[in-house]
Amino acid sequence: MIDDTTQQIDERVQLIVQTDEDRARLDRFCSAHLTNLSRSYVKTLIKKECVQVNGQIKKASHALNAGDVVTVAIPAPEEAGIQAEDIPLNIVYEDDDVIVVDKPSGMVVHPAPGTPSGTLVNALMAHTDQLSTINGVKRPGIVHRIDKDTSGLLVVAKNDHAHQFLAEQLAAHEMVRQYHGLVRGNIAEETGTVDMPLGRHPKERIKMAVVEDGRHAVTHFTVVKRFGQYTEMIFRLETGRTHQIRVHMQAIGHPLVGDPLYGARRKEPFKTDGQLLHAEKLGFVHPTTKKLMVFTSPLPPIFEEALAYCRRHAM
Structure with a gap:
């Protein structure tokens, strides 16, 4: 031991x-x-x-x-340098300041204990030697993260000026971050807001939970389509806490389909490979041009196949 x-x-x-x-x-x-x-x-x-x-x-x-x-x-992780790896990247946009990447489900954003390789950062290191240093050697260029099994868009900073500028937008809740998800159950409201503070789970430290003294967290949602046992939804983050959408939806009784931590432990009639959550829209003011840039990403095939099943079997 x-x-x-x-x-x-x-x-x-x-x-x-x-x-x-x-x-x-x-x-x-x-x-x-x-x-x-x-x-x-x-x-x-x-x-x-x-x-x-x-x-x-x-x-x-x-x-x-x-x-x-x-x-x-x-x-604790060893302080060895990150190894660049020739991993394919779906780069949506790139210039001297930023890279917008469409991350696949299953890819971890940065190295951590047990995941020293195969991450987005390993791939970025092979793609460019121009990444911001604000978050240290383990997270070069990483301004914000999305979970391993969440797919979709995130922006990477190529220099410290861009990183600081983007981080300030995040802190001021000015960055556009829209997610597409599939949850269990039938949500009656067309739109709504979940405003519940989040912090570490008191017993299971790997998880987050709604806790009285937690950090302020707000998620806005809109129903796209109801399928009886499932509801297709759009989420817009006002804040960006760890596992925010996943915990908020569990808290109101509608966990994300396929979520291994916060979902109902049951086998779905379609493939999931983790929570069906996709970061489909990302918008920010560019650090140099000061122009608003908005990017969108189509739903991955596994998500589309799940929705196709729901449409065929809607009650």
Whole structure:
């Protein structure tokens, strides 16, 4: 087991096994909840005795019981430089100041414990040597993020002036960020606003939650189409907290379809590969020209296929 005196711990995550997860394998349970870590890294943590069940070391195949407490000690990342990787990028726009990228679902934005490679940053490092330094060596150019399984648009800064200018727009809630999503259930309102403060989940540190003393978070939504068991929606972020749309929709009883952390744990009749959430529109004032630029991205095929199923089986 990792000893805090010999190796620095970046984070300790505590997970509680729910009733519908009874008899789940330890490795599969951890992979389902620690979605920011690769499955191979989760297995490595178990082998290195960094994972405990009720305070005891268990094998990856250990069958969990409802109510078990799983504690994961995640080592601090090494300070090695990021390796450039020749990974294809869907670049929507680029000039001397910014790059607008259409990120696929499944790609992590920047390296983290268990995901040192294959990220958007690794790809950017191979694409250009001009990236802002404000967020340090692990997050060059990264002004804002979208979750691993969320697809769509984000802007990258190629210099510190552009980064600061864009960051100020984010802080002032002036950047346009519109998302397309599919949620469970039938939402009655045509439009609405979820205004609930968000912070770390009090028991499961890998998750966010609505907490009384959390940070101010506001999500505006519009219904596109109702399908009985599902509702197609547009979301507009006023603030940009971690997992904001996902947590807000869970909080009002309509979790995003396919969400491994906040959704209903059930198999859908169509493929999802994570939450069906797509950053479809991004708008910002350009750092140099001071002109408003707006970009849009079409829904990925997996999302379109899910909507096609919903249309065929709408009640």
